[in-house]
């Protein structure tokens with residue numbers, strides 16, 4: 251076999267004797283894949299089909315010690331490194347071209363301590379794994395809305411979902427983490443151990459090391475939530491959203507109402523005549539006493555003339571997966587995101603205008619309600635910043651044929667621009683697209699200076715650069 255050509259982290263190429271890959275394989279429990287290995291092609295695929303990269307080596311790690319060996323190997327040879335958690339991130343940083351991929355997808359073990367209400371979660375676990383394990387005890391930690399997302403990437407950027415207004419961001423429930431640093435050291439990060447590292451990983455992404463396990467505090471939410479969709483014609487969207495604005499402002503922490511503007515998918519509860527037509531779907535989740543939830547949601551359900559209303563008690567695990575069929579892997583995706591304090595009329599007008607000319611049936615505008623417990627944590631308490639935002643929009647440019655790239659990307663960019671005057675200027679780091687490096691500083695706001703100093707302390711050579719990169723100061 252000829253030499254293995256790698257990309258180095260300085261951008262040049264280096265060729266190593268294939269024997270070094272065999273040597274690395276001997277030091278780890280997991281397996282090493284090269285382009286010739288069975289399973290290589292499958293392992294390099296990530297959620298966003300726009301990303302097609304070929305690492306020189308893939309290390310399918312099975313333990314923290316495996317990760318330590320891989321980090322040391324990359325450092326010794328100066329290799330470009332990528333770390334893959336769930337492989338869901340839109341920017342595609344979970345995979346590198348020509349470098350070493352540290353793949354955690356075999357590390358999905360979860361241990362729940364029901365008495366202590368904590369869970370220890372390995373770095374490759376998916377949201378669905380964690381929900382399943384915690385819900386067996388009626389417990390939960392706030393996570394995102396698509397169950398195939400990785401716990402690691404979501405947590406390291408902040409993490410929010412249906413129950414975050416009540417229990418905060420995912421990071422607000424992080425008790426400790428095991429981190430393999432660029433020096434190949436295995437550190438515990440918590441409020442009492444390496445507290446600066448603990449601050450940095452709560453929002454700072456994968457910049458500070460490979461997190462091989464997370465310990466979360468859990469909440470006794472029971473196993474059912476009052477949840478579902480209320481679907482209106484796009485023609486009524488302006489008045490419904492004007493009502494939503496007032497309703498959302500008074501919502502208790504137990505309630506989160508998001509909305510989506512898109513073409514109606516062929517869902518069984520929607521009349522067939524509506525399939526493929528533009529709709530506004532309000533998605534509500536009340537996590538608390540079901541009877542109280544009925545009362546709280548009544549005005550929203552009574553407003554206007556919905557095409558469908560499927561609000562009912564649902565198992566929490568089912569609700570956590572309800573949007574999965576619309577967010578399957580393998581499609582081409584280009585997303586843009588903004589944060590807002592309010593929803594003025596002008597913003598609604600722009601949303602409705604662009605929803606009337608969607609470039610693809612899979613493309614949608616997703617609007618999330620934040621606030622509540624998220625906003626009660628000071629911005630400097632964790633690396634994740636901009637907790638004052640009450641709403642966030644994610645423009646899900648999504649399609650399947652490469653021939654439609656420019657049409658769908660163009661629509662997302664145009665809408666992003668049209669929404670800019672209404673935004674705070676901030677952005678959630680986990681929703682940044684590959685071409686948005688200039689927005690990383692905006693994502694961290696005043697916390698960026700401290701993050702750059704901590705990057706210098708924990709990763710002075712910027713070994714971990716396949717992320718929304720914070721350069722060492």
Ligand SMILES: Cc1cc2nc3c(=O)[nH]c(=O)nc-3n(C[C@H](O)[C@H](O)[C@H](O)COP(=O)(O)OP(=O)(O)OC[C@H]3O[C@@H](n4cnc5c(N)ncnc54)[C@H](O)[C@@H]3O)c2cc1C
Nearest residue numbers: 335336337338339344394395400402403404409410456461
């Ligand atoms: C369909 C969809 C729905 C989403 N919904 C939500 C939502 O409701 N709420 C929300 O908060 N976010 C949401 N997100 C964003 C999501 O949080 C990010 O995409 C997140 O980065 C995904 O995590 P991952 O582990 O799957 O990412 P990956 O793509 O594997 O990794 C993302 C980044 O984190 C790094 N990384 C991954 N694992 C580790 C690790 N163990 N240690 C160190 N670095 C690591 C990677 O190197 C990369 O830079 C959604 C994304 C998608 C695509």
